[in-house]
Amino acid sequence: xxxxxxxxxxxxxxxxxxxxxxxxxxxxxxxxxxxxxxxxxxxxxxxxxxxxxxxxxxxxxxxxxxxxxxxxxxxxxxxxxxxxxxxxxxxxxxxxxxxxxxxxxxxxxxxxxxxxxxxxxxxxxxxxxxxxxxxxxxxxxxxxxxxxxxxxxxxxxxxxxxxxxxxxxxxxxxxxxxxxxxxxxxxxxxxxxxxxxxxxxxxxxxxxxxxxxxxxxxxxxxxxxxxxxxxxxxxxxxxxxxxxxxxxxxxxxxxxxxxxxxxxxxxxxxxxxxxxxxxxxxxxxxxxxxxxxxxxxxxxxxxxxxxxxxxxxxxxxxxxxxxxxxxxx
Numbered sequence: 001x002x003x004x005x006x007x008x009x010x011x012x013x014x015x016x017x018x019x020x021x022x023x024x025x026x027x028x029x030x031x032x033x034x035x036x037x038x039x040x041x042x043x044x045x046x047x048x049x050x051x052x053x054x055x056x057x058x059x060x061x062x063x064x065x066x067x068x069x070x071x072x073x074x075x076x077x078x079x080x081x082x083x084x085x086x087x088x089x090x091x092x093x094x095x096x097x098x099x100x101x102x103x104x105x106x107x108x109x110x111x112x113x114x115x116x117x118x119x120x121x122x123x124x125x126x127x128x129x130x131x132x133x134x135x136x137x138x139x140x141x142x143x144x145x146x147x148x149x150x151x152x153x154x155x156x157x158x159x160x161x162x163x164x165x166x167x168x169x170x171x172x173x174x175x176x177x178x179x180x181x182x183x184x185x186x187x188x189x190x191x192x193x194x195x196x197x198x199x200x201x202x203x204x205x206x207x208x209x210x211x212x213x214x215x216x217x218x219x220x221x222x223x224x225x226x227x228x229x230x231x232x233x234x235x236x237x238x239x240x241x242x243x244x245x246x247x248x249x250x251x252x253x254x255x256x257x258x259x260x261x262x263x264x265x266x267x268x269x270x271x272x273x274x275x276x277x278x279x280x281x282x283x284x285x286x287x288x289x290x291x292x293x294x295x296x297x298x299x300x301x302x303x304x305x306x307x308x309x310x311x312x313x314x315x316x317x318x319x320x321x322x323x324x325x326x327x328x329x
Contacts, residue, residue, distance in 0.1 A: 086170075087168065087170050088168070088169050088170045088172075088173045088227070088231040089143075089166050089167065089168050089169070089170075089231060090166070090167045090169055090230045090231055091143065091146060091164070091165070091166050091234040091235070092164070092165045092166075092234070092235045092236075092237070093150060093162070093163065093164045093165070093234070093235070093236050093237070094161075094162070094163040094164075094236075094237040094239075095150075095153060095154060095159070095161070095162055095236065095237070095238050095239065096159075096160040096161040096162075096239040096241070097153070097154070097156060097157040097158065097159055097160060097238070097239070097240055097241075098157050098158040098160055098240075098241050098242070098243060099156060099157035099158075099240055099241070099242065100157070100242065100243075101242070102125065102132070102133040102134065102135050102240050102241070102242055103133070105135070105156055105157060105240045106123070106125065106135050106137065106240060108156060109137060109139065109153055109156070109238055109240075110123075110137075112149050112152050112153065113139045113140075113141055113149060116141050116142060116145035116148070116149050117141075117142050117145065118139060118140050118141035118142060118145070118149070118233065119139075119140050120137060120138070120139055120140075121138040121139065121140050121235075122136075122137065122138035123135070123136070123137050123138075124136040124137075131242075131244065132241065132242030132243065132244060133241075133242055134239070134240065134241045134242075135238075135239070135240040135241075136237075136238070136239055136240075137237070137238040137239075137240070138235065138236075138237055138238075139235070139236040139237075139238060140233040140234070140235055140236075141233065141234055141236060142232065142233060142234070143231070143232060143233070143234055146234040146236075149236065150236065153236065153238060157240075160241075169227060169230075169231065172227065173224075173227050173231070176220055176223050176224050176227065177224065179220050180217065180220045180221065180224060183213060183216055183217040183220060184217060186213050187210065187213050187214055187217060190206055190209050190210045190213060191210065193206055194206045194207070194210065
């Protein structure tokens, strides 16, 4: 009888251990990433007991409820909200400004953005016709310099339109942070279960769970990075355009003295430019002519020296004059 009892006890222990392992795997599959209902609370408690996690099950349930978007007023569930005391706002503004010179306005907008610690995310410039240009810029500036940069850009020309928008995403930021914390704890628990698993089938099952939970964690981290970028840097969309030459003139509005003076100055500058171009074009020919003239003068001077060194020419004797005979008387 004693031998039978001693043999039955190890079998009972082995069967209980098998049942416990199967129950842990079932709880792991049902628990997921920490749902907010009562069944997920019991699953999380079982996983923490197996992994040696000492955190209370209520705190993990509160984090899981935040992951599902549920709002809870009890102490443990409201803990993540208490940590995020700062307000996270996404600010966007669209400006349309008319300026005298689009290239100069673009350079000024780029300098103002870079001086504030921001960046130019996008820039597109096109020439509408031969008279004026248009430019489209997307600027990203820090939140603390947002108003200063906006004021500087609005004062660069004639403001045509302005549209501003501010969206509070504090709840979304807190929700994503809570999900990340819960998902990291879940990944850590699965890793601890993998370290304690003794069967190959259990290891394979846990590896699949670990892979899916790590993928979910990476997705949450990407969402957090996107929210951080949009809340730390405000977006300003700037449209710059030039006036259309004579679009604002009436038929009776003729040219004035300043217009005539400007036209005369332009004509004078154009004349000087053409004269300079003509001189530049004729410079090679003038240089060659100057060289030829110098050579000719040197040759002429050399001939004169040779003639002087040869001495004066001998005079040719003149013929004796014939005497006229006197006429006969």
